[in-house]
Amino acid sequence: MKARDIANWRIAGLLIAIFIIVGLPYLVTLNNLRETQQATAWVAHSNAIKAVTYDIAYLVRDSEAATYRMLAGDGAALTQSRVDRASSDVSGLLIQLRDLTRDNPDQQILIGSLESSVNGRITLMNQAAVRIQQGNVAGARQSLRDAGDLFKINPQIASIVKNEDVLLESRQAASSHEATNGRLVLAITALAQLLLLAIIVVASERQIGRRLIAETRESSAVMRSQQILHAVREPIGLFDDKLEALLVNTAFSEMYQMDPDEHSQSLASIGHGAWEDSILQQRLKDVLLRDRELWDYDMIQRTADGEDRHVVINARQLQQREADAPSVLLTVSDITARALVEQKVNELNRQLEGKVSQISDVNRELEAFSYSVSHDLRAPLRHISGFARKLEQHLGEHVDEKAAHYIEVISSSAQRMAQLIDDLLVFSRLGRGALRLQAVDMQTVVEESKAIIESGVHDRRIVWDLAPLPMVIGDENMLRTVWQNLLGNAVKYTSQRDTATIKVTVQQGVNGDYEFTVADNGAGFDMQYADKLFGVFQRLHRASEFVGNGIGLANVRRIVGRHGGRVWADAELGKGANFHFSLPATDLAGASASTNETRV
Amino acid sequence: MNKRDLRTILLVEDSPADAEMALDALTGAHLANPVVHVEDGVECLDYLHCRGAFEGRQTGDPAVVLLDIKMPRMNGLDVLTQMRADERFRRIPVVILSSSREESDLARSWDLGANAYVIKPVDVDQFFDAVRTLGQFWAVLNQSPEKD
Numbered sequence: 052m053k054a055r056d057i058a059n060w061r062i063a064g065l066l067i068a069i070f071i072i073v074g075l076p077y078l079v080t081l082n083n084l085r086e087t088q089q090a091t092a093w094v095a096h097s098n099a100i101k102a103v104t105y106d107i108a109y110l111v112r113d114s115e116a117a118t119y120r121m122l123a124g125d126g127a128a129l130t131q132s133r134v135d136r137a138s139s140d141v142s143g144l145l146i147q148l149r150d151l152t153r154d155n156p157d158q159q160i161l162i163g164s165l166e167s168s169v170n171g172r173i174t175l176m177n178q179a180a181v182r183i184q185q186g187n188v189a190g191a192r193q194s195l196r197d198a199g200d201l202f203k204i205n206p207q208i209a210s211i212v213k214n215e216d217v218l219l220e221s222r223q224a225a226s227s228h229e230a231t232n233g234r235l236v237l238a239i240t241a242l243a244q245l246l247l248l249a250i251i252v253v254a255s256e257r258q259i260g261r262r263l264i265a266e267t268r269e270s271s272a273v274m275r276s277q278q279i280l281h282a283v284r285e286p287i288g289l290f291d292d293k294l295e296a297l298l299v300n301t302a303f304s305e306m307y308q309m310d311p312d313e314h315s316q317s318l319a320s321i322g323h324g325a326w327e328d329s330i331l332q333q334r335l336k337d338v339l340l341r342d343r344e345l346w347d348y349d350m351i352q353r354t355a356d357g358e359d360r361h362v363v364i365n366a367r368q369l370q371q372r373e374a375d376a377p378s379v380l381l382t383v384s385d386i387t388a389r390a391l392v393e394q395k396v397n398e399l400n401r402q403l404e405g406k407v408s409q410i411s412d413v414n415r416e417l418e419a420f421s422y423s424v425s426h427d428l429r430a431p432l433r434h435i436s437g438f439a440r441k442l443e444q445h446l447g448e449h450v451d452e453k454a455a456h457y458i459e460v461i462s463s464s465a466q467r468m469a470q471l472i473d474d475l476l477v478f479s480r481l482g483r484g485a486l487r488l489q490a491v492d493m494q495t496v497v498e499e500s501k502a503i504i505e506s507g508v509h510d511r512r513i514v515w516d517l518a519p520l521p522m523v524i525g526d527e528n529m530l531r532t533v534w535q536n537l538l539g540n541a542v543k544y545t546s547q548r549d550t551a552t553i554k555v556t557v558q559q560g561v562n563g564d565y566e567f568t569v570a571d572n573g574a575g576f577d578m579q580y581a582d583k584l585f586g587v588f589q590r591l592h593r594a595s596e597f598v599g600n601g602i603g604l605a606n607v608r609r610i611v612g613r614h615g616g617r618v619w620a621d622a623e624l625g626k627g628a629n630f631h632f633s634l635p636a637t638d639l640a641g642a643s644a645s646t647n648e649t650r651v
Numbered sequence: 652m653n654k655r656d657l658r659t660i661l662l663v664e665d666s667p668a669d670a671e672m673a674l675d676a677l678t679g680a681h682l683a684n685p686v687v688h689v690e691d692g693v694e695c696l697d698y699l700h701c702r703g704a705f706e707g708r709q710t711g712d713p714a715v716v717l718l719d720i721k722m723p724r725m726n727g728l729d730v731l732t733q734m735r736a737d738e739r740f741r742r743i744p745v746v747i748l749s750s751s752r753e754e755s756d757l758a759r760s761w762d763l764g765a766n767a768y769v770i771k772p773v774d775v776d777q778f779f780d781a782v783r784t785l786g787q788f789w790a791v792l793n794q795s796p797e798k799d
Contacts, residue, residue: 425751426721433750433773434668440775441675462775469773476752484754 068251072244076237083233090226096151097219100158101212103148104165108208110137110144111169115195118176121183122191134180138173145169155218161211171202286383289369292339292376294318294332303383306354318381325352335366338379342368361390414483421479428472436465467600471588474602478587481609486526493520493534493567496527497555500534504542513542516554521565524637529610536603537569537630543597544573544628563636564616570629575622584620607632658714660790662688663695663730664748665722669771673717673748676782684714684790692725696733699740712743715789717782718765720749720756728759735764742796744789748782 114137117130145166152158175198182191280287286303290296295315303309307322318326318335326332328350337343345366352360363384370377439461443450450458497520505513523530538553545551554570576584576591583589585608590601604618611618615635622628660677664670670688677686689695695716697703716734720727727747734740746767747760760768769785772778 422751422753422755425753425756426749429750429771429773430666430669433771433775433778434666434672436773436775437672437778438668441672466774473752480754 068247071240072247075240076244079233079236079240083230083237086226086229086233090223093219093222093226097215100148100151100215103144103151104208104211104215107141107144107148107165107169108204110141111172111204113137114173114176115198118179118183118191118195121180122188122195134176138177141169141173155214158211158214161207161214165204165207165211168202168204168207172198172204175202286381286385288318288381288383290318290335290379290381291315292378294335294339294379296321297378306360306383306385308354308356322352322354325354331364335379335381338366338368339377342377344368359387360385361387417479417483421476424472425476429469432465432469432472436462439465471600474600475587478602478606478609481529481532481606481613486529486613488524489527490522491525491527491530492522493530493557496531497534497538500531500538503535504539508542511542511546511551512549513545513551513553516552518554518556520555520557520567521559523565523634525614525634526610529613533607533610533632536607537632540603540630541569541571541573541628543599544575544592545571546597547574548572560633564633565636566631566633568629568631570627572627575624575626575628576620577624578622581620581622585618658684658711658790660684660686660786661695661698661713661716662686663690663692663716663722663727664688664719665690666719669719672775672778673782676779677786679779680783680786682786682790684786687713691722692727692730695730696725699734699743712740714795715744715746715785715793717746717748717785720747720751720760728756728763731760731763731765744793744795746785746789748785 114134117133120130121134145162148162149159152162175194179191179194179198182188182194280298281301283300284302286300286306288296288299288303295317296309297315299309307325309316309321319332331348331350334343334345334348338345345364348364348366350362350364352362354360363386365382365384366379368377369380439458443455443458446454494517497517501515501517538555541553542551545553552572554568556568556570558566558568560566574592574597580591584591585604586601587605588601589605590599592599608618611632611634616633618630618632620628620630660682662670662673662677664673670690674686674688687698689698694704695718698705698708699712701708701710718727718730727749731745731747734743734745744766745764746769747756747765748769748771749756750771752770757768767785769781772781
């Protein structure tokens with residue numbers, strides 16, 4: 052139900068209550084008054100009837116008494132007039148009596164009877180008077196006696212009076228009953244008044260209480276929103292349709308150094324020209340007049356402190372009531388710091404991009420270089436060894452021992468250089484190629500590597516001790532190269548032992564890293580030179596002792612490094628060496644699902 | 652001798668030294684097939700199309716093309732691309748004979764439809780062995796479908 056309907060119903064209820072409280076007692080009182088007047092009127096009426104009745108009786112008797120006086124010889128004029136009064140006045144009184152009791156048929160009958168008796172008596176009285184004048188005293192006396200005997204009026208008079216008394220009594224009883232009813236109604240309405248007043252008092256009390264609570268709630272909500280508004284660190288301002296300040300928060304007045312006591316400052320005058328931007332003013336007018344929202348308007352404002360601030364302005368129209376002029380809510384985000392950071396980030400990104408492009412340039416050059424090496428550097432070596440052979444064939448029998456030796460050195464040097472080139476290309480490729488990451492079973496890789504190495508050595512006694520190895524994430528081919536190099540080295544540097552012992556172990560660190568170790572009982576090395584161990588073409592042994600060109604451990608370090616691990620060694624000259632490499636803990640399930648392409 | 656034996660071995664090689672060594676090796680293989688040496692990709696296609704310097708040559712496709720990759724004017728991979736795109740030369744066996752071990756060269760050659768990829772060994776004995784074996788295999792043992 053709508054609020055207006057409720058208000059209408061309430062007004063109707065109040066009107067009804069007012070009617071009951073004021074109108075009803077009035078009506079009851081009025082009715083009582085009328086009843087009382089009526090009762091008084093009835094008493095007067097009854098008294099009048101009785102008076103007239105008594106008058107009639109009196110006149111008749113007085114005339115009779117005067118007649119007796121005349122009979123006794125009183126011939127005074129006064130007596131004569133008393134005798135005549137009955138016959139002249141009684142009929143008028145009877146008419147009067149009849150009029151008074153017109154509404155009462157019983158009384159009319161009695162009055163009729165009274166009238167005839169009275170008339171009879173008056174007639175006999177007149178007869179007596181006539182007889183007195185004739186001197187017939189006995190006849191006159193007889194007439195008067197007859198009048199008293201034949202036409203008795205006392206019973207009628209008594210009946211009329213009694214009737215009237217009874218009527219009056221019944222009317223008074225009715226009137227008093229009415230009065231009692233009236234009092235009852237008055238009492239009830241008084242009670243109803245009290246009840247209604249109590250209800251109204253309670254209801255209005257409750258209403259007032261409710262309103263008080265609502266007002267308290269509202270005022271605390273208003274206070275809260277005020278506090279929030281002022282606590283917000285972003286400047287917020289509300290401006291009217293003339294762009295004059297209605298309300299600004301603390302951040303706003305601080306940022307633009309507004310005088311808090313001055314009211315309705317126009318936006319253009321705030322902040323020493325920070326808001327004078329004509330485009331912005333136009334856009335704000337659009338917000339006001341056309342209800343167009345202003346989204347993220349980017350601008351530089353020179354604020355009162357003389358600093359250029361990079362701000363983003365948002366504005367929207369607010370209209371509290373339909374009749375009100377619209378106002379505009381402005382929020383200002385100071386993104387100076389963010390913009391600076393962004394600028395810095397962009398700069399760093401540009402630098403990074405520059406570096407990346409440098410690196411990819413270098414990579415491209417390396418690629419081109421190794422392509423060229425691959426194609427062009429090997430061909431002359433092939434020619435050197437090929438034509439040395441042809442020279443040998445050409446000389447035929449003329450080749451002496453020295454010439455043969457020279458040709459052999461030329462040939463084998465070319466061969467060796469070709470090997471070095473190949474090794475370098477492999478090393479270079481290990482650094483450039485993408486890592487094809489997948490789940491790798493180290494156990495299998497080690498077994499395979501061991502088998503390949505064993506197939507290449509003969510007449511050796513090697514005791515292998517391979518611990519169970521885990522699954523890791525890595526490039527399987529590269530990891531195979533690692534194991535082939537480490538196991539190959541172990542086999543190679545134990546060649547002077549009667550029984551070589553090669554032990555492969557693994558242990559997991561607290562952070563989940565795996566640390567693999569290959570231990571042998573071979574020649575070992577002097578720890579003094581340990582830092583040279585993993586350099587390209589660095590060797591700690593002479594080629595005549597152990598063949599090799601010093602690329603293997605460089606490859607190992609490069610591969611392990613690209614997997615995020617590290618490689619190191621400890622040894623004692625003549626007692627064997629331990630080579631360790633670590634691989635970082637990887638989420639096996641997650642990493643095996645995708646093949647990561649990482650390229651430097 | 653049937654027709655097939657007369658098919659040529661086409662050696663496409665820009666380096667005179669390499670060509671000389673390869674020809675030596677093929678000679679050492681004692682093959683009946685004639686060996687034709689051209690010095691780059693353009694000449695190779697001229698030979699196949701019987702045009703330019705090879706206009707009016709004895710007809711017939713080579714038994715095998717031994718193709719170097721890095722050559723002036725037109726390189727081996729371009730030649731291979733054109734051959735495989737041409738209905739007439741699609742089935743001619745092509746063996747890439749290159750110095751390069753580069754994975755990219757290998758992958759591209761196979762993708763373009765090379766029949767073999769052989770890296771020229773630096774060791775002279777290995778080189779001679781390789782070329783001889785290639786000649787014997789492709790010219791004698793290998794059977795290609797008759798044309799048409």
